[in-house]
Amino acid sequence: MTGPAVAPGRPRGGRRDEILATFTRHVADRGYDRANFGDVAAELGMSKGTIVHHFGTKDRMLAEVQERYMGRRLDEAHAFLARLPGPEQRIAAFVHAGVRYSTLEPATTVAFQREVVRLTDEPGMETARSQRDAYRDLVVATLRDGEEAGVFVPGDARLRSLQMFGSLHWMWTWFDPDGRLRPEDVAAEFCRTLLRGLGVPDDLGALAADPHGPVARCVAEVCVSAPG
Amino acid sequence: MTGPAVAPGRPRGGRRDEILATFTRHVADRGYDRANFGDVAAELGMSKGTIVHHFGTKDRMLAEVQERYMGRRLDEAHAFLARLPGPEQRIAAFVHAGVRYSTLEPATTVAFQREVVRLTDEPGMETARSQRDAYRDLVVATLRDGEEAGVFVPGDARLRSLQMFGSLHWMWTWFDPDGRLRPEDVAAEFCRTLLRGLGVPDDLGALAADPHGPVARCVAEVCVSAPG
DNA sequence: CTACTCTGCCCGTACGTGCGGTCAGTTTTC
DNA sequence: GAAAACTGACCGCACGTACGGGCAGAGTAG
Numbered sequence A, B: 001m002t003g004p005a006v007a008p009g010r011p012r013g014g015r016r017d018e019i020l021a022t023f024t025r026h027v028a029d030r031g032y033d034r035a036n037f038g039d040v041a042a043e044l045g046m047s048k049g050t051i052v053h054h055f056g057t058k059d060r061m062l063a064e065v066q067e068r069y070m071g072r073r074l075d076e077a078h079a080f081l082a083r084l085p086g087p088e089q090r091i092a093a094f095v096h097a098g099v100r101y102s103t104l105e106p107a108t109t110v111a112f113q114r115e116v117v118r119l120t121d122e123p124g125m126e127t128a129r130s131q132r133d134a135y136r137d138l139v140v141a142t143l144r145d146g147e148e149a150g151v152f153v154p155g156d157a158r159l160r161s162l163q164m165f166g167s168l169h170w171m172w173t174w175f176d177p178d179g180r181l182r183p184e185d186v187a188a189e190f191c192r193t194l195l196r197g198l199g200v201p202d203d204l205g206a207l208a209a210d211p212h213g214p215v216a217r218c219v220a221e222v223c224v225s226a227p228g
Numbered sequence C: 001c002t003a004c005t006c007t008g009c010c011c012g013t014a015c016g017t018g019c020g021g022t023c024a025g026t027t028t029t030c
Numbered sequence D: 001g002a003a004a005a006c007t008g009a010c011c012g013c014a015c016g017t018a019c020g021g022g023c024a025g026a027g028t029a030g
Helices: A014-030 A037-044 A048-055 A058-083 A087-104 A106-114 A126-148 A157-173 A183-198 A202-209 A214-222 B014-030 B037-044 B048-055 B058-083 B087-104 B106-114 B126-148 B157-173 B183-198 B202-209 B214-222
Strands: none
Touching (some): A014 A106, A058 A087, A087 A106, A087 A157, A087 A183, A087 A202, A087 A214, A126 A157, A157 A183, A157 B157, A157 B183, A183 A214, B014 B037, B014 B048, B014 B106, B037 B048, B058 B087, B058 B106, B058 B214, B087 B157, B087 B183, B087 B214, B106 B157, B126 B157, B183 B214, B202 B214
């Protein structure tokens, strides 16, 4: 039995969230391996021991970052899926949301994306991994629905989901939330190309891709700013 | 000894390449931060000091991996661009090649992709960065050519190139060269969806995407197996 | 009210380990 | 014999984390 104080009770103290947020930013900036307790503690004016007290180990801290992040993403996905019936609307929503994360929660999004690989092999990541799988399954199911409905041309839904996730998850390497490029424009361009690639007629695709259209508005309502 | 014909003239001899290949594999498996001299040396039955003797620092070793990798990729790109006139053929070739790397040089490809972010800020990576930029510029130019020729529907060529690179560079997180999924099939599916997304007519796109078609054959001839 | 105790948050330090890199010297190659 | 290849011991440091204790507030008894 390791630390009994960490997981169950959810003490949710003020300092705890602050630590997690700072740690997340450091992971986003430098990567997990180069992020360290000392820097986080120094920035918050506390001792390294305090961090250990709250989280136990570095691994668990990262796991908690991933789990919280994916938990929010899953909630949002279920919310906009409930509101958008069309397969092309739903795929567009996934794209709009995926891009939107980069500005809504830049640090957490980058931290998640650059350390996703740890979900596959690292122990202690089972929860986060199954959340990630559930999210991907939602996309795959949507792609299959669209095929059956005749909205998308037939193809390999799993491969297409990976193609789509690649474009979104790679954003952390080039997208700057404070830069000139606006996230809505990125999402719109990605949507247009992807939907056309899936065989969606141009007028239907353009409506779903439109940054001011119904899909983007729905996503904007569902995906609202989260605590830092 | 086991070495194959030690090159007489140059220090670029067998042992050095062996070190680089092993280091590359370790970076691919564990990431740059967790890859270390000790393990590489132990695996090759040599001293840590030998590695330092050949490469100086760890940073430089990674830089050399990236530079060699991008150098080969640039040569190949110029080769198939010279042989394929059509913009849709050229884009398809970039995709076929991008997928092909994953099986031709799995270790180097994964090492490159998972550490690409170091090209942007790390000092000593200027050469590799400019090579990467040159490669991306080739794709962007091809996309613009295709627009002007009326083969692709108008759009943001830079964003489209990032969308495309994302799909390919993300492969290291899910593609298994020894798995059941064949790389040609991945490339074909990616090509079909992407080319259709760019507005290429289905028959023209299908030909360029075909794993046994002229484009794939050209790429297979140009991108041949390289040493580690 | 005071006194006492319990408890959760927090601190500072010290330890062990792993790693990049140095160096003086030896072996191998041409 | 010079240069290159290689060795193994060693250094210094950064980092995760174990540990013992401090402190403040809540609850309780008198």
